[in-house]
Amino acid sequence: xxxxxxxxxxxxxxxxxxxxxxxxxxxxxxxxxxxxxxxxxxxxxxxxxxxxxxxxxxxxxxxxxxxxxxxxxxxxxxxxxxxxxxxxxxxxxxxxxxxxxxxxxxxxxxxxxxxxxxxxxxxxxxxxxxxxxxxxxxxxxxxxxxxxxxxxxxxxxxxxxxxxxxxxxxxxxxxxxxxxxxxxxxxxxxxxxxxxxxxxxxxxxxxxxxxxxxxxxxxxxxxxxxxxxxxxxxxxxxxxxxxxxxxxxxxxxxxxxxxxxxxxxxxxxxxxxxxxxxxxxxxxxxxxxxxxxxxxxxxxxxxxxxxxxxxxxxxxxxxxxxxxxxxxxxxxxxxxxxxxxxxxxxxxxxxxxxxxxx
Numbered sequence: 001x002x003x004x005x006x007x008x009x010x011x012x013x014x015x016x017x018x019x020x021x022x023x024x025x026x027x028x029x030x031x032x033x034x035x036x037x038x039x040x041x042x043x044x045x046x047x048x049x050x051x052x053x054x055x056x057x058x059x060x061x062x063x064x065x066x067x068x069x070x071x072x073x074x075x076x077x078x079x080x081x082x083x084x085x086x087x088x089x090x091x092x093x094x095x096x097x098x099x100x101x102x103x104x105x106x107x108x109x110x111x112x113x114x115x116x117x118x119x120x121x122x123x124x125x126x127x128x129x130x131x132x133x134x135x136x137x138x139x140x141x142x143x144x145x146x147x148x149x150x151x152x153x154x155x156x157x158x159x160x161x162x163x164x165x166x167x168x169x170x171x172x173x174x175x176x177x178x179x180x181x182x183x184x185x186x187x188x189x190x191x192x193x194x195x196x197x198x199x200x201x202x203x204x205x206x207x208x209x210x211x212x213x214x215x216x217x218x219x220x221x222x223x224x225x226x227x228x229x230x231x232x233x234x235x236x237x238x239x240x241x242x243x244x245x246x247x248x249x250x251x252x253x254x255x256x257x258x259x260x261x262x263x264x265x266x267x268x269x270x271x272x273x274x275x276x277x278x279x280x281x282x283x284x285x286x287x288x289x290x291x292x293x294x295x296x297x298x299x300x301x302x303x304x305x306x307x308x309x310x311x312x313x314x315x316x317x318x319x320x321x322x323x324x325x326x327x328x329x330x331x332x333x334x335x336x337x338x339x340x341x342x343x344x345x346x347x348x349x350x351x352x353x354x355x356x357x358x
Contacts, residue, residue: 007023007037008020013196015050016196021034021058024058024060028066030069031068031072035087038056063134064108064120066114077306092149095289099124112134115148115150119149122183126185126208128184129186143304167264175219176225243262290349294341307321
């Protein structure tokens with residue numbers, strides 16, 4: 001296959017292993033083959049002394065990655081062929097591999113960074129955002145629940161800002177990504193090429209840090225940090241009470257947010273809230289990914305996942321018919337079933353083998 005047709009461009013430049021997601025027309029959405037290619041390259045470079053660091057970016061001008069290939073997930077859910085679960089299994093193993101990677105893993109989180117894009121970037125050791133960054137976990141919009149370690153990251157964000165992002169599916173810019181712990185450094189987009197060139201000469205973590213510092217700029221101020229209604233409203237015990245508090249708070253932004261939450265899949269909202277709160281009590285990313293795999297597999301049995309993808313991506317009418325269509329209609333049992341063991345067992349993230357080739 002010609003290099004320009006490969007979905008992941010893996011090459012070594014100087015001492016830098018470079019990974020470029022190469023589906024620009026789809027904003028570099030991840031499919032199973034891409035996940036496999038990423039894991040294979042990382043495994044090869046992990047023990048290659050000529051490679052001192054790794055950089056991941058996205059082809060085109062629109063973003064690093066818009067998430068997983070949700071058309072394929074919808075097709076698998078409808079066919080019940082197990083392909084979606086197999087994709088998630090390998091994707092979550094990749095996320096764990098990135099978090100544990102022994103060499104500097106630099107992610108250029110430029111432009112759109114959603115869902116699976118967060119998974120291949122925000123678990124890295126050097127996470128760079130730009131003035132064009134839009135970082136988010138939009139899963140409740142399509143009848144799904146934040147995954148790829150998203151509930152780990154959002155559950156550990158300051159206050160209840162992570163809950164806000166999980167339930168609304170909203171994205172944030174560079175300032176909030178930094179404030180919420182989703183990124184580490186701000187570099188203007190027009191300096192990324194020069195930063196990549198500098199990283200090619202880096203001999204290790206110290207050189208990587210120095211290169212990033214050389215090209216970094218002053219980040220925009222965060223927006224969510226000053227929104228006192230977020231903690232006041234999202235600390236409620238139930239999703240219904242969260243919406244009640246949002247409606248009654250008095251801040252116009254809170255009222256708008258209540259409408260946004262109510263537009264999402266009620267099942268997804270309730271499961272996402274439970275997943276985040278459980279994630280806060282789990283010890284590490286590996287344990288959270290195991291939980292997310294159970295939740296994701298259970299979502300395949302929900303009509304909302306197929307319906308949400310239809311409304312958002314396939315027919316694009318943006319008028320999903322959720323079942324049930326109210327938060328009150330989602331029972332505690334409906335939520336609890338998402339946390340039962342996955343049909344094909346756990347991911348097995350306790351051991352070190354996750355960093356190896358698939």
